[in-house]
Amino acid sequence: MNKVKILELFGGIGAIRKAFINLKIPYEVVDYIEIDKACVKSYNALFGESYKQKSVVGYKAPNEKIDLIMHGSPCQDFSRIGKKQGGVKNSGTRSSLLFETIRIIKEMKEKPKWIIWENVKGVLDRNMRDSFFIYLKELESLGYESKYEILNAMDFGIPQKRERIFVVSCLGTNSFSFNKLERKETRTLSEFLEKDVSELYTMTQPYMLKFLNKGIDNSFKGRLKVIKDFSYTISTKQMRVPNSGIIDIGNGQYRYLTERECLRLMGFDDSDIDKLEGVHPRRKNCTSSKLYKQAGNSIVVDVLMVIIKEIHRMEVGNASK
Numbered sequence: 001m002n003k004v005k006i007l008e009l010f011g012g013i014g015a016i017r018k019a020f021i022n023l024k025i026p027y028e029v030v031d032y033i034e035i036d037k038a039c040v041k042s043y044n045a046l047f048g049e050s051y052k053q054k055s056v057v058g059y060k061a062p063n064e065k066i067d068l069i070m071h072g073s074p075c076q077d078f079s080r081i082g083k084k085q086g087g088v089k090n091s092g093t094r095s096s097l098l099f100e101t102i103r104i105i106k107e108m109k110e111k112p113k114w115i116i117w118e119n120v121k122g123v124l125d126r127n128m129r130d131s132f133f134i135y136l137k138e139l140e141s142l143g144y145e146s147k148y149e150i151l152n153a154m155d156f157g158i159p160q161k162r163e164r165i166f167v168v169s170c171l172g173t174n175s176f177s178f179n180k181l182e183r184k185e186t187r188t189l190s191e192f193l194e195k196d197v198s199e200l201y202t203m204t205q206p207y208m209l210k211f212l213n214k215g216i217d218n219s220f221k222g223r224l225k226v227i228k229d230f231s232y233t234i235s236t237k238q239m240r241v242p243n244s245g246i247i248d249i250g251n252g253q254y255r256y257l258t259e260r261e262c263l264r265l266m267g268f269d270d271s272d273i274d275k276l277e278g279v280h281p282r283r284k285n286c287t288s289s290k291l292y293k294q295a296g297n298s299i300v301v302d303v304l305m306v307i308i309k310e311i312h313r314m315e316v317g318n319a320s321k
Contacts, residue, residue, distance in 0.1 A: 003028040004312075005064065007112070009056050009071035009101055010034065013042045013276075013294050016070040016116070018268065019304040025312055030064050038280065038290045039297075045279040046272055056100040061107035068311075069105070072118040072299055073098035096131070102138045111142065114311060115169040118299050121150045123165055136167070145174035153265075153300040157184035159192065159230035160244070160265045162300060166307060175314060181306045189230055192264045193247070200285060201255045203246055226254070234262045236296035259291040267301025 003026040008016060011034040020027040034040050035055045044051055074097060098117065105111055123132040136146050146169040153162040168176045225232060227245035235243035246254040263273050280290045
């Protein structure tokens with residue numbers, strides 16, 4: 001079987017590559033583009049690469065044929081907890097960088113058959129969706145048919161309430177169906193939690209504890225919740241505003257999720273996390289803001305796996321006809 005040739009734009013720590021590895025589908029990363037130096041360091045550690053940081057802005061399309069573009073462009077300006085500046089084309093916002101993908105495709109000698117885009121569901125909010133539909137329209141003008149849906153990681157085995165929009169675009173007729181994705185029963189949260197956790201993660205701020213389960217408030221917008229059966233959405237600032245929730249450890253004490261737990265809930269295994277901790281060692285008595293940020297900005301590997309698996313099934317079926 002020929003290798004699937006991938007272009008990773010806004011590549012983060014390589015969730016799409018991890019999905020291919022887990023599925024044992026032959027692949028080749030033609031190029032990986034990421035501007036965050038710490039993410040590039042993590043990606044190189046995970047996959048034995050030596051990429052340098054670079055921006056999609058001004059990036060020249062590779063000459064080599066690409067089968068799949070994966071791009072999870074910055075979400076901050078679309079996010080409901082972010083700046084909500086939107087992704088208007090040429091606006092200069094980070095989220096508007098998704099249109100760089102359109103430019104890159106236009107520069108390609110041969111267009112890739114598949115494009116996957118992931119982002120926060122806030123792109124469908126009334127004041128944001130114009131940019132989203134312009135993106136789809138531009139893809140359509142290039143010959144792509146797109147399908148999109150909001151998927152929750154909990155429906156694919158991961159005990160994290162993380163809803164994200166996924167757009168699967170195909171050059172020509174698009175027979176991809178989100179209804180065919182293999183759903184899984186949510187695993188128990190305890191499988192993802194560490195047994196012995198340092199006191200470093202115990203919540204000690206009395207002013208935060210008083211907001212527990214009090215609903216909407218000015219400081220935390222109702223996001224300080226106790227985790228029971230599942231975590232809430234893992235964000236980039238777990239130790240400051242723990243959007244994912246906190247854990248009751250008894251005696252009136254609570255703790256944050258650790259970096260390892262957050263990465264596990266994004267679909268990375270302990271051998272991956274060991275490598276990440278190796279290149280981003282913690283300072284004494286400090287947590288790793290870099291690893292929290294990378295977990296919060298990543299894509300749940302298990303969700304990508306079911307999407308890739310369905311595309312692969314379709315491609316294998318077409319090849320056998």
